[in-house]
Amino acid sequence: MLEVVKILKEKGYKVTPQRIAVYDVLKNTKEHPTVEAIYNKLQPAYPTMSLATVYKSLEMFKDLNLVQELNVGEDKFRYDANVKLHPHITCVSCGRVDDVDDEMFFNLSEQVAVKTGYEITGQKLYFYGHCPKCKQKA
Amino acid sequence: MLEVVKILKEKGYKVTPQRIAVYDVLKNTKEHPTVEAIYNKLQPAYPTMSLATVYKSLEMFKDLNLVQELNVGEDKFRYDANVKLHPHITCVSCGRVDDVDDEMFFNLSEQVAVKTGYEITGQKLYFYGHCPKCKQKA
DNA sequence: TACACCACGATAATTATTATTAATTAATAT
DNA sequence: ATATTAATTAATAATAATTATCGTGGTGTA
Structure with a gap:
Protein backbone atom coordinates (compact mmCIF):
# COMPACT_ATOMS: atom_id res chain seq x y z
CA MET A 1 0.00 0.00 0.00
CA LEU A 2 2.76 2.39 0.95
CA GLU A 3 4.66 0.69 -1.80
CA VAL A 4 2.16 1.96 -4.38
CA VAL A 5 2.32 5.49 -3.08
CA LYS A 6 6.07 5.42 -3.39
CA ILE A 7 6.01 4.12 -6.93
CA LEU A 8 3.39 6.61 -8.06
CA LYS A 9 5.46 9.47 -6.71
CA GLU A 10 8.66 8.15 -8.21
CA LYS A 11 7.06 7.93 -11.62
CA PRO A 17 -7.70 8.69 -3.00
CA GLN A 18 -9.32 7.16 -6.07
CA ARG A 19 -6.14 5.49 -7.22
CA ILE A 20 -5.32 4.14 -3.81
CA ALA A 21 -8.86 2.88 -3.48
CA VAL A 22 -8.77 1.01 -6.78
CA TYR A 23 -5.47 -0.56 -5.91
CA ASP A 24 -6.65 -1.51 -2.43
CA VAL A 25 -9.64 -3.35 -3.80
CA LEU A 26 -7.35 -5.47 -5.91
CA LYS A 27 -4.82 -5.96 -3.17
CA ASN A 28 -7.44 -7.18 -0.71
CA THR A 29 -9.29 -9.71 -2.81
CA LYS A 30 -8.58 -13.01 -4.44
CA GLU A 31 -11.55 -12.72 -6.75
CA HIS A 32 -10.01 -11.20 -9.85
CA PRO A 33 -12.72 -8.58 -10.21
CA THR A 34 -13.86 -6.87 -13.39
CA VAL A 35 -13.95 -3.10 -13.78
CA GLU A 36 -17.64 -3.18 -13.01
CA ALA A 37 -17.04 -5.18 -9.83
CA ILE A 38 -14.35 -2.79 -8.64
CA TYR A 39 -16.60 0.13 -9.39
CA ASN A 40 -19.49 -1.39 -7.47
CA LYS A 41 -17.34 -2.26 -4.53
CA LEU A 42 -16.21 1.35 -4.28
CA GLN A 43 -19.64 2.91 -4.73
CA PRO A 44 -20.55 3.10 -1.01
CA ALA A 45 -17.33 4.77 0.06
CA TYR A 46 -16.75 6.73 -3.16
CA PRO A 47 -20.22 7.49 -4.50
CA THR A 48 -18.94 10.12 -6.89
CA MET A 49 -16.25 8.01 -8.46
CA SER A 50 -16.57 7.61 -12.21
CA LEU A 51 -16.17 4.40 -14.16
CA ALA A 52 -13.69 6.25 -16.33
CA THR A 53 -11.51 6.78 -13.31
CA VAL A 54 -11.45 3.08 -12.59
CA TYR A 55 -10.46 2.38 -16.19
CA LYS A 56 -7.75 5.02 -16.16
CA SER A 57 -6.34 3.95 -12.81
CA LEU A 58 -6.15 0.36 -13.96
CA GLU A 59 -4.45 1.34 -17.18
CA MET A 60 -1.88 3.24 -15.23
CA PHE A 77 -11.18 -8.09 -18.54
CA ARG A 78 -10.39 -8.96 -14.95
CA TYR A 79 -7.61 -7.57 -12.81
CA ASP A 80 -5.15 -8.95 -10.32
CA ALA A 81 -2.74 -7.15 -8.01
CA ASN A 82 -0.53 -10.19 -8.04
CA VAL A 83 1.70 -9.45 -11.00
CA LYS A 84 3.74 -12.58 -10.73
CA LEU A 85 3.18 -14.84 -13.68
CA HIS A 86 0.87 -17.51 -12.42
CA PRO A 87 -1.84 -19.68 -13.91
CA HIS A 88 -5.52 -19.05 -13.35
CA ILE A 89 -8.38 -21.45 -13.29
CA THR A 90 -12.02 -20.58 -13.86
CA CYS A 91 -15.13 -22.57 -13.12
CA VAL A 92 -17.20 -23.12 -16.25
CA SER A 93 -20.22 -23.47 -14.04
CA CYS A 94 -20.14 -20.55 -11.57
CA GLY A 95 -17.54 -18.36 -13.27
CA ARG A 96 -15.23 -17.88 -10.32
CA VAL A 97 -11.57 -17.37 -11.06
CA ASP A 98 -8.89 -18.83 -8.80
CA ASP A 99 -5.13 -18.88 -8.73
CA VAL A 100 -2.97 -21.90 -9.31
CA ASP A 101 0.45 -22.31 -7.81
CA ASP A 102 2.97 -22.30 -10.54
CA GLU A 103 5.99 -24.16 -9.30
CA MET A 104 5.58 -26.71 -12.03
CA PHE A 105 5.55 -24.15 -14.80
CA PHE A 106 8.83 -22.48 -14.08
CA ASN A 107 10.65 -23.66 -17.16
CA LEU A 108 7.79 -23.59 -19.66
CA GLY A 117 12.30 -18.80 -31.90
CA TYR A 118 10.48 -16.11 -29.93
CA GLU A 119 12.09 -14.17 -27.13
CA ILE A 120 9.53 -14.78 -24.41
CA THR A 121 8.44 -11.92 -22.19
CA GLY A 122 5.25 -13.23 -20.65
CA GLN A 123 2.70 -15.95 -20.44
CA LYS A 124 -0.92 -16.50 -19.51
CA LEU A 125 -2.12 -19.90 -18.48
CA TYR A 126 -5.82 -20.49 -18.07
CA PHE A 127 -7.49 -23.69 -17.03
CA TYR A 128 -11.18 -24.48 -17.07
CA MET B 1 -14.22 -29.48 -46.10
CA LEU B 2 -16.47 -32.40 -46.87
CA GLU B 3 -16.09 -33.24 -43.22
CA VAL B 4 -17.79 -30.02 -42.20
CA VAL B 5 -20.64 -30.54 -44.62
CA LYS B 6 -21.20 -33.96 -43.18
CA ILE B 7 -21.25 -32.75 -39.61
CA LEU B 8 -23.57 -29.86 -40.38
CA LYS B 9 -26.03 -32.23 -42.02
CA GLU B 10 -25.79 -34.76 -39.24
CA LYS B 11 -26.57 -32.10 -36.68
CA PRO B 17 -22.13 -21.12 -49.00
CA GLN B 18 -21.56 -18.58 -46.25
CA ARG B 19 -20.87 -21.22 -43.64
CA ILE B 20 -18.53 -23.16 -45.85
CA ALA B 21 -16.73 -19.97 -46.74
CA VAL B 22 -16.19 -18.97 -43.12
CA TYR B 23 -14.91 -22.39 -42.24
CA ASP B 24 -12.61 -22.49 -45.27
CA VAL B 25 -10.98 -19.24 -44.30
CA LEU B 26 -10.10 -20.70 -40.93
CA LYS B 27 -9.04 -24.02 -42.34
CA ASN B 28 -6.66 -22.43 -44.81
CA THR B 29 -4.81 -20.02 -42.62
CA LYS B 30 -2.46 -20.15 -39.69
CA GLU B 31 -3.11 -16.56 -38.75
CA HIS B 32 -5.84 -16.92 -36.13
CA PRO B 33 -8.00 -14.21 -37.69
CA THR B 34 -10.54 -12.02 -35.94
CA VAL B 35 -14.15 -11.75 -37.07
CA GLU B 36 -13.26 -8.57 -38.89
CA ALA B 37 -10.37 -10.25 -40.68
CA ILE B 38 -12.53 -13.15 -41.79
CA TYR B 39 -15.18 -10.74 -42.98
CA ASN B 40 -12.66 -8.72 -44.97
CA LYS B 41 -11.11 -11.77 -46.52
CA LEU B 42 -14.52 -12.87 -47.77
CA GLN B 43 -15.61 -9.49 -49.07
CA PRO B 44 -14.33 -9.91 -52.64
CA ALA B 45 -15.99 -13.27 -53.20
CA TYR B 46 -19.02 -12.66 -50.97
CA PRO B 47 -19.67 -8.93 -51.18
CA THR B 48 -23.13 -9.20 -49.68
CA MET B 49 -22.14 -11.22 -46.67
CA SER B 50 -23.05 -9.65 -43.36
CA LEU B 51 -20.84 -9.40 -40.32
CA ALA B 52 -23.66 -10.95 -38.33
CA THR B 53 -23.42 -14.03 -40.50
CA VAL B 54 -19.76 -14.40 -39.69
CA TYR B 55 -20.53 -14.09 -36.00
CA LYS B 56 -23.33 -16.62 -36.15
CA SER B 57 -21.38 -19.10 -38.22
CA LEU B 58 -18.52 -18.96 -35.80
CA GLU B 59 -20.80 -19.39 -32.83
CA MET B 60 -22.24 -22.49 -34.44
CA PHE B 77 -11.61 -12.73 -30.15
CA ARG B 78 -9.67 -14.74 -32.70
CA TYR B 79 -10.59 -18.08 -34.20
CA ASP B 80 -8.79 -21.28 -35.06
CA ALA B 81 -9.99 -24.31 -37.00
CA ASN B 82 -7.51 -26.40 -35.09
CA VAL B 83 -9.59 -27.43 -32.09
CA LYS B 84 -6.91 -29.45 -30.44
CA LEU B 85 -5.81 -27.86 -27.19
CA HIS B 86 -2.53 -26.23 -28.00
CA PRO B 87 -0.63 -23.19 -26.78
CA HIS B 88 -0.45 -19.96 -28.72
CA ILE B 89 2.20 -17.33 -28.80
CA THR B 90 1.73 -13.73 -29.80
CA CYS B 91 4.25 -11.09 -30.71
CA VAL B 92 3.97 -8.07 -28.46
CA SER B 93 5.50 -6.01 -31.22
CA CYS B 94 3.64 -6.93 -34.42
CA GLY B 95 0.67 -8.74 -32.92
CA ARG B 96 0.92 -11.94 -34.94
CA VAL B 97 -0.34 -15.10 -33.30
CA ASP B 98 1.39 -18.43 -33.84
CA ASP B 99 0.93 -21.97 -32.67
CA VAL B 100 3.21 -23.83 -30.31
CA ASP B 101 3.61 -27.57 -30.32
CA ASP B 102 2.31 -28.93 -27.11
CA GLU B 103 3.99 -32.23 -26.50
CA MET B 104 5.49 -30.91 -23.33
CA PHE B 105 2.16 -29.82 -21.89
CA PHE B 106 0.38 -33.11 -22.04
CA ASN B 107 0.13 -33.68 -18.31
CA LEU B 108 -0.33 -30.10 -17.13
CA GLY B 117 -9.44 -29.72 -6.66
CA TYR B 118 -11.07 -28.71 -9.92
CA GLU B 119 -12.21 -31.19 -12.49
CA ILE B 120 -10.39 -29.84 -15.53
CA THR B 121 -12.18 -29.62 -18.84
CA GLY B 122 -9.99 -27.28 -20.82
CA GLN B 123 -6.99 -25.03 -20.90
CA LYS B 124 -5.65 -22.03 -22.73
CA LEU B 125 -1.96 -21.33 -22.82
CA TYR B 126 -0.72 -18.04 -24.18
CA PHE B 127 2.84 -16.88 -24.43
CA TYR B 128 4.10 -13.43 -25.30
C1' DT C 1 -0.97 34.78 -4.70
C1' DA C 2 -0.69 33.22 -9.29
C1' DC C 3 0.28 29.85 -12.61
C1' DA C 4 0.71 25.34 -14.55
C1' DC C 5 -0.37 20.87 -14.46
C1' DC C 6 -2.76 16.97 -13.65
C1' DA C 7 -6.62 14.30 -12.45
C1' DC C 8 -11.42 14.02 -11.80
C1' DG C 9 -16.36 13.33 -13.17
C1' DA C 10 -19.71 13.60 -16.66
C1' DT C 11 -20.77 12.23 -20.81
C1' DA C 12 -20.16 11.53 -25.75
C1' DA C 13 -18.01 8.46 -28.99
C1' DT C 14 -16.18 4.16 -30.50
C1' DT C 15 -15.69 -0.73 -31.01
C1' DA C 16 -17.09 -5.46 -30.64
C1' DT C 17 -20.91 -8.20 -30.29
C1' DT C 18 -25.80 -9.60 -30.08
C1' DA C 19 -30.76 -9.14 -31.12
C1' DT C 20 -34.48 -8.19 -34.33
C1' DT C 21 -36.92 -8.68 -38.46
C1' DA C 22 -38.31 -9.17 -43.16
C1' DA C 23 -36.77 -11.44 -47.19
C1' DT C 24 -34.23 -15.28 -49.16
C1' DT C 25 -32.59 -19.86 -49.54
C1' DA C 26 -31.71 -24.87 -48.64
C1' DA C 27 -33.78 -29.25 -47.73
C1' DT C 28 -37.51 -32.22 -48.47
C1' DA C 29 -41.58 -34.18 -50.30
C1' DT C 30 -44.29 -34.05 -53.88
C1' DA D 1 -38.81 -29.91 -61.57
C1' DT D 2 -41.76 -27.41 -58.18
C1' DA D 3 -43.92 -26.14 -54.10
C1' DT D 4 -43.60 -26.11 -49.15
C1' DT D 5 -41.59 -24.88 -44.91
C1' DA D 6 -38.45 -23.85 -41.82
C1' DA D 7 -33.80 -22.31 -41.29
C1' DT D 8 -30.72 -18.74 -42.66
C1' DT D 9 -29.39 -14.47 -44.41
C1' DA D 10 -28.57 -9.32 -44.75
C1' DA D 11 -29.56 -5.11 -42.91
C1' DT D 12 -29.83 -2.64 -39.13
C1' DA D 13 -30.95 -1.49 -34.41
C1' DA D 14 -29.50 -2.35 -29.81
C1' DT D 15 -26.29 -3.38 -26.17
C1' DA D 16 -22.04 -3.69 -23.56
C1' DA D 17 -17.34 -2.63 -22.74
C1' DT D 18 -14.05 0.63 -23.34
C1' DT D 19 -11.94 4.97 -24.74
C1' DA D 20 -11.90 9.94 -25.77
C1' DT D 21 -13.26 14.62 -24.80
C1' DC D 22 -13.72 18.47 -22.10
C1' DG D 23 -14.68 21.71 -18.53
C1' DT D 24 -13.76 22.09 -13.51
C1' DG D 25 -11.12 22.08 -9.56
C1' DG D 26 -7.33 20.76 -6.53
C1' DT D 27 -2.18 20.72 -5.71
C1' DG D 28 2.49 21.95 -5.91
C1' DT D 29 5.71 25.33 -6.95
C1' DA D 30 7.61 29.90 -8.27
Whole structure:
Protein backbone atom coordinates (compact mmCIF):
# COMPACT_ATOMS: atom_id res chain seq x y z
CA MET A 1 0.00 0.00 0.00
CA LEU A 2 2.76 2.39 0.95
CA GLU A 3 4.66 0.69 -1.80
CA VAL A 4 2.16 1.96 -4.38
CA VAL A 5 2.32 5.49 -3.08
CA LYS A 6 6.07 5.42 -3.39
CA ILE A 7 6.01 4.12 -6.93
CA LEU A 8 3.39 6.61 -8.06
CA LYS A 9 5.46 9.47 -6.71
CA GLU A 10 8.66 8.15 -8.21
CA LYS A 11 7.06 7.93 -11.62
CA GLY A 12 5.64 11.40 -11.35
CA TYR A 13 2.03 10.37 -10.96
CA LYS A 14 -0.16 11.99 -8.39
CA VAL A 15 -1.34 10.03 -5.41
CA THR A 16 -5.09 10.35 -5.21
CA PRO A 17 -7.70 8.69 -3.00
CA GLN A 18 -9.32 7.16 -6.07
CA ARG A 19 -6.14 5.49 -7.22
CA ILE A 20 -5.32 4.14 -3.81
CA ALA A 21 -8.86 2.88 -3.48
CA VAL A 22 -8.77 1.01 -6.78
CA TYR A 23 -5.47 -0.56 -5.91
CA ASP A 24 -6.65 -1.51 -2.43
CA VAL A 25 -9.64 -3.35 -3.80
CA LEU A 26 -7.35 -5.47 -5.91
CA LYS A 27 -4.82 -5.96 -3.17
CA ASN A 28 -7.44 -7.18 -0.71
CA THR A 29 -9.29 -9.71 -2.81
CA LYS A 30 -8.58 -13.01 -4.44
CA GLU A 31 -11.55 -12.72 -6.75
CA HIS A 32 -10.01 -11.20 -9.85
CA PRO A 33 -12.72 -8.58 -10.21
CA THR A 34 -13.86 -6.87 -13.39
CA VAL A 35 -13.95 -3.10 -13.78
CA GLU A 36 -17.64 -3.18 -13.01
CA ALA A 37 -17.04 -5.18 -9.83
CA ILE A 38 -14.35 -2.79 -8.64
CA TYR A 39 -16.60 0.13 -9.39
CA ASN A 40 -19.49 -1.39 -7.47
CA LYS A 41 -17.34 -2.26 -4.53
CA LEU A 42 -16.21 1.35 -4.28
CA GLN A 43 -19.64 2.91 -4.73
CA PRO A 44 -20.55 3.10 -1.01
CA ALA A 45 -17.33 4.77 0.06
CA TYR A 46 -16.75 6.73 -3.16
CA PRO A 47 -20.22 7.49 -4.50
CA THR A 48 -18.94 10.12 -6.89
CA MET A 49 -16.25 8.01 -8.46
CA SER A 50 -16.57 7.61 -12.21
CA LEU A 51 -16.17 4.40 -14.16
CA ALA A 52 -13.69 6.25 -16.33
CA THR A 53 -11.51 6.78 -13.31
CA VAL A 54 -11.45 3.08 -12.59
CA TYR A 55 -10.46 2.38 -16.19
CA LYS A 56 -7.75 5.02 -16.16
CA SER A 57 -6.34 3.95 -12.81
CA LEU A 58 -6.15 0.36 -13.96
CA GLU A 59 -4.45 1.34 -17.18
CA MET A 60 -1.88 3.24 -15.23
CA PHE A 61 -1.27 0.42 -12.77
CA LYS A 62 -0.94 -1.94 -15.70
CA ASP A 63 1.72 0.26 -17.26
CA LEU A 64 3.53 0.44 -13.93
CA ASN A 65 3.30 -3.32 -13.68
CA LEU A 66 1.41 -3.09 -10.41
CA VAL A 67 -1.55 -5.07 -11.67
CA GLN A 68 -2.02 -7.60 -14.39
CA GLU A 69 -4.94 -7.95 -16.73
CA LEU A 70 -6.68 -11.27 -17.31
CA ASN A 71 -9.06 -12.50 -19.92
CA VAL A 72 -10.36 -15.97 -19.33
CA GLY A 73 -12.52 -15.84 -22.45
CA GLU A 74 -15.16 -13.35 -21.37
CA ASP A 75 -15.97 -10.20 -23.30
CA LYS A 76 -14.34 -8.16 -20.57
CA PHE A 77 -11.18 -8.09 -18.54
CA ARG A 78 -10.39 -8.96 -14.95
CA TYR A 79 -7.61 -7.57 -12.81
CA ASP A 80 -5.15 -8.95 -10.32
CA ALA A 81 -2.74 -7.15 -8.01
CA ASN A 82 -0.53 -10.19 -8.04
CA VAL A 83 1.70 -9.45 -11.00
CA LYS A 84 3.74 -12.58 -10.73
CA LEU A 85 3.18 -14.84 -13.68
CA HIS A 86 0.87 -17.51 -12.42
CA PRO A 87 -1.84 -19.68 -13.91
CA HIS A 88 -5.52 -19.05 -13.35
CA ILE A 89 -8.38 -21.45 -13.29
CA THR A 90 -12.02 -20.58 -13.86
CA CYS A 91 -15.13 -22.57 -13.12
CA VAL A 92 -17.20 -23.12 -16.25
CA SER A 93 -20.22 -23.47 -14.04
CA CYS A 94 -20.14 -20.55 -11.57
CA GLY A 95 -17.54 -18.36 -13.27
CA ARG A 96 -15.23 -17.88 -10.32
CA VAL A 97 -11.57 -17.37 -11.06
CA ASP A 98 -8.89 -18.83 -8.80
CA ASP A 99 -5.13 -18.88 -8.73
CA VAL A 100 -2.97 -21.90 -9.31
CA ASP A 101 0.45 -22.31 -7.81
CA ASP A 102 2.97 -22.30 -10.54
CA GLU A 103 5.99 -24.16 -9.30
CA MET A 104 5.58 -26.71 -12.03
CA PHE A 105 5.55 -24.15 -14.80
CA PHE A 106 8.83 -22.48 -14.08
CA ASN A 107 10.65 -23.66 -17.16
CA LEU A 108 7.79 -23.59 -19.66
CA SER A 109 8.89 -20.34 -21.22
CA GLU A 110 12.34 -21.62 -21.99
CA GLN A 111 10.94 -24.63 -23.76
CA VAL A 112 8.58 -22.46 -25.75
CA ALA A 113 11.39 -20.10 -26.70
CA VAL A 114 13.41 -22.94 -28.11
CA LYS A 115 10.50 -24.29 -30.08
CA THR A 116 9.26 -21.02 -31.55
CA GLY A 117 12.30 -18.80 -31.90
CA TYR A 118 10.48 -16.11 -29.93
CA GLU A 119 12.09 -14.17 -27.13
CA ILE A 120 9.53 -14.78 -24.41
CA THR A 121 8.44 -11.92 -22.19
CA GLY A 122 5.25 -13.23 -20.65
CA GLN A 123 2.70 -15.95 -20.44
CA LYS A 124 -0.92 -16.50 -19.51
CA LEU A 125 -2.12 -19.90 -18.48
CA TYR A 126 -5.82 -20.49 -18.07
CA PHE A 127 -7.49 -23.69 -17.03
CA TYR A 128 -11.18 -24.48 -17.07
CA GLY A 129 -13.28 -26.94 -15.20
CA HIS A 130 -15.69 -27.50 -12.37
CA CYS A 131 -14.68 -26.08 -9.02
CA PRO A 132 -14.98 -28.23 -5.91
CA LYS A 133 -18.28 -26.57 -4.90
CA CYS A 134 -19.89 -27.01 -8.30
CA LYS A 135 -18.65 -30.59 -8.49
CA GLN A 136 -20.61 -31.36 -5.32
CA LYS A 137 -23.83 -29.86 -6.63
CA ALA A 138 -23.74 -31.96 -9.78
CA MET B 1 -14.22 -29.48 -46.10
CA LEU B 2 -16.47 -32.40 -46.87
CA GLU B 3 -16.09 -33.24 -43.22
CA VAL B 4 -17.79 -30.02 -42.20
CA VAL B 5 -20.64 -30.54 -44.62
CA LYS B 6 -21.20 -33.96 -43.18
CA ILE B 7 -21.25 -32.75 -39.61
CA LEU B 8 -23.57 -29.86 -40.38
CA LYS B 9 -26.03 -32.23 -42.02
CA GLU B 10 -25.79 -34.76 -39.24
CA LYS B 11 -26.57 -32.10 -36.68
CA GLY B 12 -29.50 -30.83 -38.69
CA TYR B 13 -27.92 -27.56 -39.76
CA LYS B 14 -28.23 -26.28 -43.29
CA VAL B 15 -25.20 -26.21 -45.47
CA THR B 16 -24.84 -22.74 -46.90
CA PRO B 17 -22.13 -21.12 -49.00
CA GLN B 18 -21.56 -18.58 -46.25
CA ARG B 19 -20.87 -21.22 -43.64
CA ILE B 20 -18.53 -23.16 -45.85
CA ALA B 21 -16.73 -19.97 -46.74
CA VAL B 22 -16.19 -18.97 -43.12
CA TYR B 23 -14.91 -22.39 -42.24
CA ASP B 24 -12.61 -22.49 -45.27
CA VAL B 25 -10.98 -19.24 -44.30
CA LEU B 26 -10.10 -20.70 -40.93
CA LYS B 27 -9.04 -24.02 -42.34
CA ASN B 28 -6.66 -22.43 -44.81
CA THR B 29 -4.81 -20.02 -42.62
CA LYS B 30 -2.46 -20.15 -39.69
CA GLU B 31 -3.11 -16.56 -38.75
CA HIS B 32 -5.84 -16.92 -36.13
CA PRO B 33 -8.00 -14.21 -37.69
CA THR B 34 -10.54 -12.02 -35.94
CA VAL B 35 -14.15 -11.75 -37.07
CA GLU B 36 -13.26 -8.57 -38.89
CA ALA B 37 -10.37 -10.25 -40.68
CA ILE B 38 -12.53 -13.15 -41.79
CA TYR B 39 -15.18 -10.74 -42.98
CA ASN B 40 -12.66 -8.72 -44.97
CA LYS B 41 -11.11 -11.77 -46.52
CA LEU B 42 -14.52 -12.87 -47.77
CA GLN B 43 -15.61 -9.49 -49.07
CA PRO B 44 -14.33 -9.91 -52.64
CA ALA B 45 -15.99 -13.27 -53.20
CA TYR B 46 -19.02 -12.66 -50.97
CA PRO B 47 -19.67 -8.93 -51.18
CA THR B 48 -23.13 -9.20 -49.68
CA MET B 49 -22.14 -11.22 -46.67
CA SER B 50 -23.05 -9.65 -43.36
CA LEU B 51 -20.84 -9.40 -40.32
CA ALA B 52 -23.66 -10.95 -38.33
CA THR B 53 -23.42 -14.03 -40.50
CA VAL B 54 -19.76 -14.40 -39.69
CA TYR B 55 -20.53 -14.09 -36.00
CA LYS B 56 -23.33 -16.62 -36.15
CA SER B 57 -21.38 -19.10 -38.22
CA LEU B 58 -18.52 -18.96 -35.80
CA GLU B 59 -20.80 -19.39 -32.83
CA MET B 60 -22.24 -22.49 -34.44
CA PHE B 61 -18.85 -23.94 -35.31
CA LYS B 62 -17.77 -23.27 -31.77
CA ASP B 63 -20.75 -25.19 -30.43
CA LEU B 64 -19.99 -28.04 -32.80
CA ASN B 65 -16.40 -27.96 -31.63
CA LEU B 66 -15.18 -27.32 -35.15
CA VAL B 67 -13.38 -24.13 -34.25
CA GLN B 68 -11.93 -22.76 -31.06
CA GLU B 69 -12.01 -19.22 -29.82
CA LEU B 70 -8.89 -17.43 -28.62
CA ASN B 71 -8.32 -14.29 -26.65
CA VAL B 72 -4.71 -13.34 -26.27
CA GLY B 73 -5.58 -10.23 -24.29
CA GLU B 74 -7.11 -8.09 -26.99
CA ASP B 75 -10.57 -6.60 -26.75
CA LYS B 76 -11.79 -9.04 -29.35
CA PHE B 77 -11.61 -12.73 -30.15
CA ARG B 78 -9.67 -14.74 -32.70
CA TYR B 79 -10.59 -18.08 -34.20
CA ASP B 80 -8.79 -21.28 -35.06
CA ALA B 81 -9.99 -24.31 -37.00
CA ASN B 82 -7.51 -26.40 -35.09
CA VAL B 83 -9.59 -27.43 -32.09
CA LYS B 84 -6.91 -29.45 -30.44
CA LEU B 85 -5.81 -27.86 -27.19
CA HIS B 86 -2.53 -26.23 -28.00
CA PRO B 87 -0.63 -23.19 -26.78
CA HIS B 88 -0.45 -19.96 -28.72
CA ILE B 89 2.20 -17.33 -28.80
CA THR B 90 1.73 -13.73 -29.80
CA CYS B 91 4.25 -11.09 -30.71
CA VAL B 92 3.97 -8.07 -28.46
CA SER B 93 5.50 -6.01 -31.22
CA CYS B 94 3.64 -6.93 -34.42
CA GLY B 95 0.67 -8.74 -32.92
CA ARG B 96 0.92 -11.94 -34.94
CA VAL B 97 -0.34 -15.10 -33.30
CA ASP B 98 1.39 -18.43 -33.84
CA ASP B 99 0.93 -21.97 -32.67
CA VAL B 100 3.21 -23.83 -30.31
CA ASP B 101 3.61 -27.57 -30.32
CA ASP B 102 2.31 -28.93 -27.11
CA GLU B 103 3.99 -32.23 -26.50
CA MET B 104 5.49 -30.91 -23.33
CA PHE B 105 2.16 -29.82 -21.89
CA PHE B 106 0.38 -33.11 -22.04
CA ASN B 107 0.13 -33.68 -18.31
CA LEU B 108 -0.33 -30.10 -17.13
CA SER B 109 -4.03 -30.52 -16.57
CA GLU B 110 -3.62 -33.44 -14.25
CA GLN B 111 -1.17 -31.55 -12.11
CA VAL B 112 -3.51 -28.58 -11.96
CA ALA B 113 -6.42 -30.82 -11.02
CA VAL B 114 -4.51 -32.21 -8.09
CA LYS B 115 -3.47 -28.79 -6.88
CA THR B 116 -6.83 -27.05 -7.19
CA GLY B 117 -9.44 -29.72 -6.66
CA TYR B 118 -11.07 -28.71 -9.92
CA GLU B 119 -12.21 -31.19 -12.49
CA ILE B 120 -10.39 -29.84 -15.53
CA THR B 121 -12.18 -29.62 -18.84
CA GLY B 122 -9.99 -27.28 -20.82
CA GLN B 123 -6.99 -25.03 -20.90
CA LYS B 124 -5.65 -22.03 -22.73
CA LEU B 125 -1.96 -21.33 -22.82
CA TYR B 126 -0.72 -18.04 -24.18
CA PHE B 127 2.84 -16.88 -24.43
CA TYR B 128 4.10 -13.43 -25.30
CA GLY B 129 7.32 -12.15 -26.70
CA HIS B 130 9.19 -10.92 -29.73
CA CYS B 131 8.86 -13.02 -32.84
CA PRO B 132 11.98 -13.84 -34.85
CA LYS B 133 11.26 -11.08 -37.39
CA CYS B 134 10.73 -8.40 -34.77
CA LYS B 135 13.81 -9.53 -32.88
CA GLN B 136 15.89 -8.80 -36.00
CA LYS B 137 14.48 -5.32 -36.44
CA ALA B 138 15.35 -4.29 -32.89
C1' DT C 1 -0.97 34.78 -4.70
C1' DA C 2 -0.69 33.22 -9.29
C1' DC C 3 0.28 29.85 -12.61
C1' DA C 4 0.71 25.34 -14.55
C1' DC C 5 -0.37 20.87 -14.46
C1' DC C 6 -2.76 16.97 -13.65
C1' DA C 7 -6.62 14.30 -12.45
C1' DC C 8 -11.42 14.02 -11.80
C1' DG C 9 -16.36 13.33 -13.17
C1' DA C 10 -19.71 13.60 -16.66
C1' DT C 11 -20.77 12.23 -20.81
C1' DA C 12 -20.16 11.53 -25.75
C1' DA C 13 -18.01 8.46 -28.99
C1' DT C 14 -16.18 4.16 -30.50
C1' DT C 15 -15.69 -0.73 -31.01
C1' DA C 16 -17.09 -5.46 -30.64
C1' DT C 17 -20.91 -8.20 -30.29
C1' DT C 18 -25.80 -9.60 -30.08
C1' DA C 19 -30.76 -9.14 -31.12
C1' DT C 20 -34.48 -8.19 -34.33
C1' DT C 21 -36.92 -8.68 -38.46
C1' DA C 22 -38.31 -9.17 -43.16
C1' DA C 23 -36.77 -11.44 -47.19
C1' DT C 24 -34.23 -15.28 -49.16
C1' DT C 25 -32.59 -19.86 -49.54
C1' DA C 26 -31.71 -24.87 -48.64
C1' DA C 27 -33.78 -29.25 -47.73
C1' DT C 28 -37.51 -32.22 -48.47
C1' DA C 29 -41.58 -34.18 -50.30
C1' DT C 30 -44.29 -34.05 -53.88
C1' DA D 1 -38.81 -29.91 -61.57
C1' DT D 2 -41.76 -27.41 -58.18
C1' DA D 3 -43.92 -26.14 -54.10
C1' DT D 4 -43.60 -26.11 -49.15
C1' DT D 5 -41.59 -24.88 -44.91
C1' DA D 6 -38.45 -23.85 -41.82
C1' DA D 7 -33.80 -22.31 -41.29
C1' DT D 8 -30.72 -18.74 -42.66
C1' DT D 9 -29.39 -14.47 -44.41
C1' DA D 10 -28.57 -9.32 -44.75
C1' DA D 11 -29.56 -5.11 -42.91
C1' DT D 12 -29.83 -2.64 -39.13
C1' DA D 13 -30.95 -1.49 -34.41
C1' DA D 14 -29.50 -2.35 -29.81
C1' DT D 15 -26.29 -3.38 -26.17
C1' DA D 16 -22.04 -3.69 -23.56
C1' DA D 17 -17.34 -2.63 -22.74
C1' DT D 18 -14.05 0.63 -23.34
C1' DT D 19 -11.94 4.97 -24.74
C1' DA D 20 -11.90 9.94 -25.77
C1' DT D 21 -13.26 14.62 -24.80
C1' DC D 22 -13.72 18.47 -22.10
C1' DG D 23 -14.68 21.71 -18.53
C1' DT D 24 -13.76 22.09 -13.51
C1' DG D 25 -11.12 22.08 -9.56
C1' DG D 26 -7.33 20.76 -6.53
C1' DT D 27 -2.18 20.72 -5.71
C1' DG D 28 2.49 21.95 -5.91
C1' DT D 29 5.71 25.33 -6.95
C1' DA D 30 7.61 29.90 -8.27
